[in-house]
Amino acid sequence: MVTITFSALIVCEILNVFSEVHKPNYKMVVSSVLTFIIYFMSIALFRSYFDLSYITWTFILKVVGITLASWAPLHLTRLIYDCCDPSEH
Secondary structure, three states, X not given: OHHHHHXXXXXHHHHHHHHHOOOXXXXXXXXXXXXXXXXXXXXXHOOOOOOHHHOOHHHHHHHXXXXXXXXXXXHHHXXXXXXXXXXXX
């Protein structure tokens, strides 16, 4: 359960960054990709902390479900707000 929620937290935070930025630049994309790489490397390297047999397609679906449940409502609200009251820049 902890691995699922922590993985969803990492993905949700990266999505929040890209939700708030109008024009992502090269550094943002590279840092987000590096975040994923470092997280997955830490799972592979610290096998005593992570149970690798637990990481299956069900795990991925649960991470995606929790991420969408926490990120999508705020993002959709932001999109509706921006459509109704667009910024001037």
